[in-house]
Amino acid sequence: MAILWFVAFLCFIFLWQWIWNKQSPFKNWPVFGMLPRLLQNAPNVHDHATRFLLDNGGTFEFKGPWFTNMNFVLTCDPTNIHHILSRNFSNYEKGPKFREIFEPVGDGIFTSDSDSWRYQRKLIQSMIKNKKFELFLEKVSRGKVESGLIPILDHVSSNGIEVDLQDVFQRYTFDNVCFMVLGFDPNCLSIDFPQVAHAKAFDQMEKSVFYRHIVPESFWKLQRWLQIGEEKKLSNACKIFDQFVYQCISSKHEELSRSRTLKVEEAKFDLLTACIEQEAEGGEMDGFTKSNKFLRDMVFSLIAAGRDTISSGLTWFLWLVATHPSVEAKIIKEMREHLLVNSEINWGIDEVSKLVYLHGAICESLRLFPPIPFEHLCAIGSDILPSSHRIIPSRRILCSLYSMGRMESLWGEDCLEFKPERWISEQGRIVQVPSYKFIAFNAGPRTCLGKDMSFTQMKIVASTIIWNYRLQLVEVHPILPSLSVVLHMKHGLKVKITKRDL
Structure with a gap:
């Protein structure tokens, strides 16, 4: 019975x-x-989640398998996001599960909470606001364009061959960020497109971390214990990348020790040097010491921020411009008005800051294709969201930045269109949109510290390419988002390049 x-x-x-x-x-x-x-639906997870969220009022409770810890709340509701990231910020943190999934990242600013997060944010903010670093940033960004990017594009153009622009941008940004953070140029960006072990290891770490998001925790932990499958690849990649970073840290200590002074010239003021300099001047701060492990974790976070977000942003932006000739023409017209002096183009930071239409076009691209498509948080205590959804302690929250850019209620019926004009006022200025509505750079206390740096680098690279070259997309080449924690193109951006006559 x-x-x-x-x-x-x-x-x-x-x-x-x-x-x-x-x-x-x-x-x-x-x-x-x-x-x-x-x-x-994993191959098309972003668009599938968007359709489902829009059909369910912008917020949805995902139920994972029984006896697993895969339940979470998914939202693109701006009132919920404002509540989570700003108004009730103290109740939402990255949390232990997030740190476990992102274990390869270490305890850097992206995974830390509370005092550790506040200390690192204060430290990084003081370093990037240093006038020496601002001068170094401009020198490195322009120097890598002139010595690396332009020679490659000229080579591709003169030989009439196809090139994957996403690969080019990833090489450019990896060289750039390694030089700005570590003071070391790995020279990934060269005509022979070398295979650089630590750069490939970094890519593998990203893929493996995303894999941990879509399979039950017990499954990837078993793989980690047995050292098989994706977890074995992750373990090998971590060893390669850590060896590279620790070698750079050791070399930097030796370099500064030999110099017998920490007063570094403006010509080379990377963030690792700045951090060690602060350590020498202030010693221990707020109970945190700058051990090699601390430096490694900080370096990883800064490289991830400077490499992937900018390369992803540039890839989607150049694809959108290549498919919208009228936008391209307006960008060229604006450059001719503001950058052209005595038949010469000046790509300095102050000059590119005058390009309002280009800025609006980049914002529009980031709205549609945010480099980080999801923001991952965890509730400390019970809460009720503005949408009336109840949140229990330890409940994970996923904020879909990708879906927010496709909401008619936020952006109008033309929300799927690439329309830079929506960012420009009648007075010809950039429209200031609340960060919880345009969340590509996060919102609230965790707003990205490198926002201005990112815009500067994207403007320098994008304006250089648009002014000098025409991009022709390779026919029948699929354009799809990849399965990754960063919104790369799954198959890259294949183009043919020709010199532009202006």
Whole structure:
């Protein structure tokens, strides 16, 4: 009799689930929850999540398999996001689960909370606001364009060959950020497109961290314990990248020790030098010491921020410009008006800051294709969101930045169009949009410290390419987002390049 009752109970559950699932594209199966549908739609997860969020008022509770810790709340509702990232900021942190998933990143600013996060943010802010570093940033950005980017594009153009611009940008930004953070140029950006072990290791670490997001925790932990599959690849990649970073840290200590002074010239004031200089001047601050492990974790966070967000932003931006000739023409017209002096173009920081239309076009690209498509947080205590969804302690929250850029309620019926004009006022100035609405650089206390640096570098690279070259997209080449914590193009951006006659 007990067996009959149990079978009847299971039949009831399946019948109830079947009725509920007929009305929902995100099926919640017994035992497996909504994971099967998530895996089924993983290749197109961003657009699938967007459609589902828009059909469900902007917020949805995802149910993972039974007896797993995969339940989370997904939202693109700007009132919820404003509440989580600003108004009730103290109740939401990265949390231990986030740090466990992002274990390869270490305890840098992206994974830390509370006092550690505040200390690192204060430290990094003081370094990037240093006038020496601002001068160094301009020198490195322009220097790498002139010595690396332009020679490669000239070579590709003169030989009439196809090139993957995403690969070019990733090489450019990796060289750039390594030089600005470590004072070391790995020279990934050269005509022979060398395979650089630590750069490839960095890519693998990103892929493996995303993998941890879409499979049950017990599965990837088992792989980690057995050292098989994706976790073995991750372990090998971490060893390669850590060896590179620790070698750079050791070399920097030796370099500064030999110089017998920490007063570094403006010509080379990388962030690692700045951090060590502060350590020498102030010693220990707020109970945190700058051990090699601390420096490694800080370096990793800064390289991730400076490499991937800018390369992703540039890739999607140049694709959008290449497919919208009228936008390209307006950018060239603006450059001719503001940068052209005596038949010469000046790409200095002050000069590119005058390019309002280019700035609006970059904002529009970041709205549609934010480099970080999801913001991942965890609730400390109970809460009720403005959407009336109840949040229990330790509940994970995913804010979909990608979906926010596709909301008619925020951006109008033309929200899917690439329209830089929406960012420019009648007076010809940039329209100031609240950060919880345009969240490409995060919002609230965690707003990106490198926002201005990112815009500067993107403007220098984008304006250089648009002014000097025409981009022709390779026909039938698919343009799709990749499965990664960063919104790269899955198959790259294949183009042919020709010199522009102006």
